[in-house]
Amino acid sequence: MEVVYLNGQFLPKDQALISPDDRGFLFGDSVYEVARWYGGYFFDLQGHAARFRRSMKEISIVWEEEAKLEEIFVELIQRNELGPECAIVYFQATRGVAPRNHAFPEPPVKPTIYGFARRQSVNTLAAERGVAIWLTQDPRWNRCDIKTTALIANILPYQEAHEKGFAEVCFVRNGFVTEGAHSNIFFVRDETLYTHPGNNDILSGITRKNIISVAAANNIRVFEEAVAADMIPYMNEAFISNTTGEIVPVTRISEQVIGEGVTGSMTRRLQMMLREFIQSCGQGR
Numbered sequence: 001m002e003v004v005y006l007n008g009q010f011l012p013k014d015q016a017l018i019s020p021d022d023r024g025f026l027f028g029d030s031v032y033e034v035a036r037w038y039g040g041y042f043f044d045l046q047g048h049a050a051r052f053r054r055s056m057k058e059i060s061i062v063w064e065e066e067a068k069l070e071e072i073f074v075e076l077i078q079r080n081e082l083g084p085e086c087a088i089v090y091f092q093a094t095r096g097v098a099p100r101n102h103a104f105p106e107p108p109v110k111p112t113i114y115g116f117a118r119r120q121s122v123n124t125l126a127a128e129r130g131v132a133i134w135l136t137q138d139p140r141w142n143r144c145d146i147k148t149t150a151l152i153a154n155i156l157p158y159q160e161a162h163e164k165g166f167a168e169v170c171f172v173r174n175g176f177v178t179e180g181a182h183s184n185i186f187f188v189r190d191e192t193l194y195t196h197p198g199n200n201d202i203l204s205g206i207t208r209k210n211i212i213s214v215a216a217a218n219n220i221r222v223f224e225e226a227v228a229a230d231m232i233p234y235m236n237e238a239f240i241s242n243t244t245g246e247i248v249p250v251t252r253i254s255e256q257v258i259g260e261g262v263t264g265s266m267t268r269r270l271q272m273m274l275r276e277f278i279q280s281c282g283q284g285r
Contacts, residue, residue, distance in 0.1 A: 003079040005072055005091075005115040008065065010079055013116070022112050024094025027102075028150030030112075031055035032092040036243050037077050037117070039084050041282040045070055047206045048243075052091065055147045060104070061093050061111050076117040086122065088244060091115040092149060122246055127271065130249035130263050131167035133240065135229065135256075136160070138171035138178050138201075145200045154181040168240055170253050173201060176226035180240050183248075184208040188237035188266045192221040207241040207274075214273045220266075232256055237264030246278075247271045 002013040024030035033052035036043050049069050056063060073089045080087075094112040098105035140153040158181035161169045168180045179185050179202040186208075187194045193215055198204035215222050227235070238250035238258045247270055249263040258264075 002116065002118075003076070005076055005113070007110075007113055010075065016114070018112060018114070019097040021097050021099065022094055023096060023098060023105075024092070024112060024149060026100050028148065028152075029059070030092055030094035030149045031059060031061065031147050032090065032149050033147060034091075034243050035073060035089050036120075037082065037085070037087040037089065038278060038282055039086055042073065042089075043278050043281055044206050044210060045073060047209065049073075051147060051206065052093075056093055056111075058143070058146045059095075059148070061095055062108070063093055063111050063113060065113075072115060076115055080117045082117055082119065085119050087117055088120045089115060089117045094149075120244060122244070123248070126167065126248050127246065128263070130251035131240075132165070132252035133168040133170045133180065133250055133254075134161035134164060134166040135170045135172060135232075135254040138173040140171070143200055144178070144202050145198075145204065147203055157181060167248075170250075172229045175230070176228055177232070178202050178226070183240035183242040183245070185250075186211070186239050186241065187227050187232075187235045188239075188264060189235050191266065192223060193266075194223050194225055194227050196226045197224045205242055207243055207246060210277065211241055211247065211270060211274060214277050215270065218273055220270075232258075235259070237267050239267045239270075247274055 003010050004013045004016050006016045033048050035045055035048040053066060076089050077087060092114045096109035096111045098109050136157050157169045168183055170180060170185060171178045177185055178196050184195060184205045196202050212222050232253055233256055236259045240248050240250055249267045251258055251261050
């Protein structure tokens with residue numbers, strides 16, 4: 001039986017009822033977060049929790065019990081008996097239930113808080129062989145730093161890429177690569193890492209943050225600097241990163257083969273470094 005969290009209660013999923021007047025349903029007026037559980041511990045739960053709280057603050061959602069966030073994540077794992085498994089916890093806050101109106105409810109209503117946990121392992125095949133991604137214009141708004149559930153501008157390009165046989169998109173804004181539909185993008189040139197600055201044009205990933213830290217700790221140069229789309233043919237390596245996939249090599253962007261068309265040595269090295277860092281976090285519990 002799958003157990004979920006809804007508005008202060010843990011209950012069977014089939015008993016979790018959300019109003020059709022919920023603003024998350026009507027407007028996508030909500031934010032979310034996803035954290036990974038590695039069979040005994042969360043990786044950087046503090047980072048995920050901080051980003052979730054920031055997202056709520058940015059769209060003025062006030063949850064009076066937000067101090068319990070980390071505790072709820074752990075309990076979702078426990079109640080679903082996922083302790084020894086690889087899993088993820090999804091958590092969402094909407095502005096709450098109110099008659100449909102573009103303006104925020106006045107007076108404010110309580111937010112709807114929902115979360116679930118499920119088994120999900122890392123795609124080791126993609127991590128080993130690499131993937132092809134599709135270069136396309138970035139159609140999204142200018143607050144990509146907020147992890148909102150209003151994702152249609154991510155979903156439509158991703159679906160088109162999926163139908164063309166690509167694993168992800170590579171968004172371009174004003175001639176520069178930003179990120180993917182659900183991942184950050186890194187490039188390697190001359191043993192140096194390049195990735196878009198963590199500003200409002202991207203969602204600055206928790207895995208992205210940790211890759212930058214691990215690289216710096218191992219004397220790998222990292223520039224948070226946007227890469228021009230017309231420089232892609234000159235890149236030696238590329239990879240995407242996110243919570244569920246960690247580091248996935250990119251061997252082709254649209255029709256442009258990256259490097260030798262196989263996983264590069266720097267990417268492989270960073271995969272190992274990140275994995276060792278994740279494991280060390282578990283050992284240090």
